[in-house]
Amino acid sequence: MNRDEAREYAELADDVRAASQARxxxxxxxxxxxxxxxxxxxxxxEGGPGES
Numbered sequence: 124m125n126r127d128e129a130r131e132y133a134e135l136a137d138d139v140r141a142a143s144q145a146r147x148x149x150x151x152x153x154x155x156x157x158x159x160x161x162x163x164x165x166x167x168x169e170g171g172p173g174e175s
Contacts, residue, residue: 137166 144157144165
């Protein structure tokens with residue numbers, strides 16, 4: 124995998140994590156509200172809260 128492909132893959136993974144969190148929040152009928160810090164935590168390489 125070249126450098127551009129690796130970066131694109133990492134960006135897609137970030138999008139998937141953010142979308143997953145949004146779906147989870149929508150599932151119980153709440154408004155989707157994420158702070159920048161929450162979104163950053165979700166897409167960081169270390170993972171967000173509750174992730175192992």
